[in-house]
Amino acid sequence: MEPQASCSAAAPLTERKFHVLVGVTGSVAALKLPLLVSRLLEIPGLEVAVVTTERAKHFYSPQDVPVTLYSDADEWEIWKHRSDPVLHIDLRRWADFMLVAPLDANTLGKVASGICDNLLTCVIRAWDRSKPLFFCPAMNTAMWEHPITAQQVDQLKAFGYVEIPCVAKKLVCGDQGLGAMAEVGTIVDKVKEVLSQHGGFQQN
Numbered sequence: 217m218e219p220q221a222s223c224s225a226a227a228p229l230t231e232r233k234f235h236v237l238v239g240v241t242g243s244v245a246a247l248k249l250p251l252l253v254s255r256l257l258e259i260p261g262l263e264v265a266v267v268t269t270e271r272a273k274h275f276y277s278p279q280d281v282p283v284t285l286y287s288d289a290d291e292w293e294i295w296k297h298r299s300d301p302v303l304h305i306d307l308r309r310w311a312d313f314m315l316v317a318p319l320d321a322n323t324l325g326k327v328a329s330g331i332c333d334n335l336l337t338c339v340i341r342a343w344d345r346s347k348p349l350f351f352c353p354a355m356n357t358a359m360w361e362h363p364i365t366a367q368q369v370d371q372l373k374a375f376g377y378v379e380i381p382c383v384a385k386k387l388v389c390g391d392q393g394l395g396a397m398a399e400v401g402t403i404v405d406k407v408k409e410v411l412s413q414h415g416g417f418q419q420n
């Protein structure tokens with residue numbers, strides 16, 4: 217892994233691909249990470265990287281994710297001396313767009329209150345709010361209906377982040393109701409909308 221090389225954002229958008237950083241957290245919907253990444257890679261002109269929480273790793277196999285995958289250990293292994301890169305800062309520089317899918321209740325709460333105790337939450341805490349950040353909540357219906365959830369989602373929107381709302385269905389735990397992550401197709405369509413608003417990126 218070479219974060220300095222792979223994280224370069226120095227070239228103007230017209231001469232390079234559009235950099236999408238996918239954040240993934242410990243919701244069962246992280247099962248869909250391989251599908252989400254493969255669908256994103258079908259979009260011309262995109263370069264994709266993933267930042268994962270430790271809990272999210274439980275739900276997918278890294279070999280099914282064909283892009284660079286960053287996690288907490290990378291942040292600390294890379295930095296040994298003053299001149300070494302700080303990964304969460306390099307990643308926020310590299311990314312043109314951040315998509316947090318799924319965003320679980322735990323990380324939602326952290327982001328809403330500014331906690332940054334892992335690589336993903338550090339990237340978000342340091343996020344350049346002139347760049348788009350979309351988030352896809354995913355949690356059990358009981359968690360979703362707790363009043364703290366709406367407060368925290370509203371806080372993220374107040375930061376300028378865009379919600380891709382969850383949907384109602386029979387959840388993996390057997391409960392029926394709101395809380396399931398938006399369909400991958402819906403998420404990919406939203407990414408395409410963002411790209412169409414950034415028409416200057418390289419299309420091949």
Ligand SMILES: Cc1cc2nc3c(=O)[nH]c(=O)nc-3n(C[C@H](O)[C@H](O)[C@H](O)COP(=O)(O)O)c2cc1C
Pocket residue numbers: 240241242243244245269270271272319320321322323354355356359
């Ligand atoms: C099988 C399983 C499925 C889970 N699914 C969800 C979920 O869909 N949404 C959620 O908010 N938490 C879910 N959790 C709980 C989170 O994994 C837990 O809060 C964890 O601490 C999240 O860590 P992270 O935010 O650092 O990824 C699940 C836990 C387990 C064991």
